[in-house]
Amino acid sequence: MTRDDFDTLFRAFNRHDIDDVMSYFHDDVIFETVSGDNAHGTRIEGKDAVRTQFEATWGTMPDVQWRNESYFLFTPERVVSECTFIATNPDGTRQHADSVDLFTLKDGKIASKRAFRKNRPALKAA
Incomplete structure (x- = not known):
């Protein structure tokens, strides 16, 4: 995957276009969320389960956006992205x-997504 692919992926995330988003993910993807009972957060395995998680996030936070994204392509198998999570x-x-995702690629698809976000108190309602 290229930097352009990641730009397109994050635009799809911001449109909440689940079909487009999931087209970038491997069938056996593992997603480690920013929170959960374990050191790695909550681990979600498989494309269908990850899809359900993304849809749940969009349902709970319908205005969620990932902004100011930038990518560091270290190897053909590893990508780091930085962005600001707003919801x-x-x-x-x-x-x-601010947040960071660590991606591992396999067969041209995202095989793992490990998400990290600053632990910041929620801001007052507008």
């Missing part, structure tokens, strides 16, 4: 925090 929580408070 309104169901209670009206806002999230606005």
Whole structure:
């Protein structure tokens, strides 16, 4: 995958276009979320489960966006992305925090996505 592919992927995330987003993911993808009971957050395995998780995030935070994205292509198998996560929580408070994703690629698709985000208190509702 190229930098242009990642630009297109993040535009699809921001449009909440699940079919386009999932076209970049390997069938056996592993997604480690920013939070959960384990050191790695919550681990979600398989393309269908990851799809469900992304749709749940968009359902819970319908205005969620990933902005100011930049990518560092270290090898053909590894990509690092930085962006700012912006969303309104169901209670009206806002999230606005810098984040990083570590991607591993396999067969030209994303085989793992490990998400990290600054632990910042929610902002007051607008």
